[in-house]
Amino acid sequence: MTTAKRDTYTPESLLTVAVRVFNERGYDGTSMEHLSRAAGISKSSIYHHVSGKEELLRRAVSRAIDALFAVLDEPGACEGRAIERVEYVTRRTVEVLMAELPHVTLLLRVRGNTKTERWAMERRREFDQRVAELLTSAAADGDLRADVDIRLATRLLFGMVNSLVEWYRPHSGGGDEEEQLAETVVRLAFDGLRTVPGDAHRG
Amino acid sequence: MTTAKRDTYTPESLLTVAVRVFNERGYDGTSMEHLSRAAGISKSSIYHHVSGKEELLRRAVSRAIDALFAVLDEPGACEGRAIERVEYVTRRTVEVLMAELPHVTLLLRVRGNTKTERWAMERRREFDQRVAELLTSAAADGDLRADVDIRLATRLLFGMVNSLVEWYRPHSGGGDEEEQLAETVVRLAFDGLRTVPGDAHRG
Incomplete structure (x- = not known):
């Protein structure tokens, strides 16, 4: 039974289990023993x-980071x-977050105790910075409120977007x-939530 | 020295230490031993x-909950x-969050493993529900976008507001x-962030 299970494991399915356990217990709180028990295979099989677990973390957050940065290269x-x-980047970021929910959740929770965590946080900051630059350009075009x-x-935009990992759960509703x-x-x-002044009856 | 310290402790200063440790280690990850070490007093002095720690949690989150519900009774x-x-409740919620940052942070992080945690989550849901009712009334008045x-x-509103606990830190700037x-x-x-169409040059 153990042998059969071991044979069926691939780096991809092991990663899926690891991401789930990391999100449940926190990366710091997860030992190779926890991963081994969750995957139902021995630690040496994982190795x-x-x-080790840091490589699993790197692979997992890379998937989220690559998906987010890919958005910035799309024509939109x-x-x-x-x-x-x-607006396009915001919409697509939400879509990536929903499509890669466990990986983005993990990315948003890393706190910087290891080299891989610090690297992930740095990449997140780079992504936020790219969006901030777009907002700056939009402000220069006169398309953003001047008082913000x-x-x-x-920060508020990402606060809102990133909150999805706390409450969004995929439904059969799908697309x-x-x-x-x-x-x-x-x-x-x-x-904004408000109807445009003088526009209340168009709603 | 220990005696002197013990004498200076009050339920209030003990609570401040407990909230800090709960926020650093998580409520689940905090033992009476951790609290005792952080406060520099013996466990029996804490007792x-x-x-126990659940009473400290209840007092801490009560402070956040009471401050939030008090907003709903204000004339505004x-x-x-x-x-x-x-809009008034949103503004005041942000202000309470900044004024009671450690307590609200703790409230937003409880996950429901004990009776006190489940009670805190239930009170949070009640607060969100009260705000949702205000939004429903605003929609009925035609003041909210009909497509939302x-x-x-x-959820998105609180996602944005609550994100403050992740990045807001009080500065000397103050009020x-x-x-x-x-x-x-x-x-x-x-x-919203966008200037109103046709209003771009008004800034």
Whole structure:
């Protein structure tokens, strides 16, 4: 039985188990023993696939980081007015967050005790910085409220977007629900909850 | 020395230490031994003040909960149009969060393993529900965008507001900075980041 299980493990399925355990117990609180028990394979079998738990963390957060940075290279993020590009990036960030929920959750929870954690935090800051630059361009175009500090706006925007990992759970609803959710985040962040003054009856 | 220290401890100063340790180690990860070491007094001295760590948790989160619910009884939350009331409650919630940062941080992190934690989560849900009701009234008045689901809007609003515990740290700036921050949260949530179409040059 143990042998059969071991044979069926791949680096990918081991990663799935590791991400789940890291999110449940915290990365610091997870030992190779915990991973071994959760995967139902021996520690030496795990070492057959990876050098240790830090490699599993690096692989897991890389997946989230790569997906987020890929958004910045998409045409919608590179072409057109800055305000449209930052709305596009916000929408796609929400979509990536939903598609890669366990990996992004892990990324958002790392706290910087190891080299890999510090690297992940640095990459997160780089991503936030790229979005802040788009917001700065949008402000220069006169498309952003002049009374909002960009640094603060970036933090609040990501505060709202990242909160999804706390409460969003995929439903059978699938594509439609996810599209609706991403659209709501963009509308709230850029247009606000309030109807435009004098526009109350158009709603 | 130990005796002198013990004598200076009050339930209030013990609570301050406990909240800090709970926030650093997590409530589950904190033992009476940790509290005893952090406070520099014996466990029996702690038991002189409180029945155990769950009582310290209850007192700490009660302070956050009481401060939040008090907002709902203020005139700004009870009088006038629903949209103005919900903007008022949002602004005051941000202010309470900044004023009671360690206590609100602890409240937002409890996960429900003990009776006190489940009670705290239930009270948080009640507070969110009260805000959701205000948003529902504002929508009925035609003051909220018709294309936004109230439940989702409530979650995103609190996602943004509650994210402050992750990055807000009090500065010497004091009152002005806090007022500015609370105002930005309200403006972003209700008016959005974008300038109103056709209003780009008004800034």
